[in-house]
Amino acid sequence: MAVRVLVVDDSRFFRRRVTEILSADKNIQVIGAAENGQQAVEMAAKLKPDVITMDIEMPVMDGITAVRKIMAANPLPILMFSSLTTEGAKATLDALDAGAVDFLPKRFEDISQDKDEAKKLLCLRVFQIGSRKSILPDKQRPTPPRPLGGVAPGMKAKESGKGVVRTNLPSGWLRNLNLVAIGASTGGPVALQEVLTKLPANFPLPIVLVQHMPATFTAAFADRISRLCKISVREAKDGDVLAPGLALLAPGGVQMLVEKRGSQFVIRIKDAQPGQTYKPCVDLTFSSIAKVISGKVLAIMLTGMGADGREGTREMKRDKAMVWAQSEDTCVVWGMPGAVVEAGLADQVLPLSEIGPRLAQGV
DSSP states (O other): OOEEEEEEOSOHHHHHHHHHHHHTSTTEEEEEEESSHHHHHHHHHHHOOSEEEEOSSOSSSOHHHHHHHHHHHSOOOEEEEEOSSHHHHHHHHHHHHHTOOEEEESSGGGTOSSHHHHHHHHHHHHHHHHTOGGGSOGGGSSSOOOOOOOBOTTSOEEEOSTTOEEEOOOTTGGGGOSEEEEEEOTTHHHHHHHHHTTSOTTOOSOEEEEEOOOHHHHHHHHHHHHHHOSSEEEEOOTTOBOOTTEEEEOOTTEEEEEEEETTEEEEEEEEOOTTOSOSSOHHHHHHHHHHHSOSOEEEEEOSOSSOTTHHHHHHHHHTTOEEEEEOGGGOSOOHHHHHHHHTTOOSEEEOHHHHHHHHHHTO
């Protein structure tokens, strides 16, 4: 069955362009178009689409207000279109706080320099988000999710519900590790906020975060999360020393590596090379960690499209690193955690709501 889409934008040209691109995909049906937020709220209630694409700046009612009203009355997945500016980043993060699940650049050339590839990525993102109503927050779903489960051979497991398997971890298990490394993409900003805000101020390990995100977004995103967290979160800089209770977010548009200098582990920021799809890239960061922090790492793969992070996780797993993956039922897109699970690398597969509390319990 085709995913039913409501397109919302005050530009007639942009509405027509998005409608034409999405309608060319046999798996997508555009069922309506609105030119402002008020129309979007009314049409969402009447048409009940599977997904909405939403502009931010519109007359009558802006996109952020519309998202908030739709999520309160008729919750459904909403994909924002954002400008890649500092102000655009702040507005997009406000939209995610209001309940939107993800965003894409409004200029399609910022999605991909290849026009056909940009169209394919837009259709794929809309289809995947629109076909996953289970990604809505628990309070906006009639029933709780049923997470999948996985456990490494030889580890003690506990059944706790249909399809759920969790390993039992000893008290203070985090003290045996040196680092937590987290990778995410589509849906990641919301997922990272959910995890990090559950950590206590005395969290004993450094954290490195790799989220596929434009360069103009990462500093604002890190600052936004840091204000909500008990731990410190900021955009990483070259030469930063990993420290307990500090989460460093990879800057957009470049690559972030971890190196050892003397007795310290430090961040190295490098320019992205031609042909590299992801900037930052989870695989590159995770691979660098595998080279310098042998085994004493917890790698966590959160929601995201594609398979970035699988090979870097594989390298860490060879040295007995611990690996968690977000469960399919709670992912916006299960591509990245699914790739880790299907490769047999995950020790645990957990619903998003459990990952932060489980980390906090290990302190």
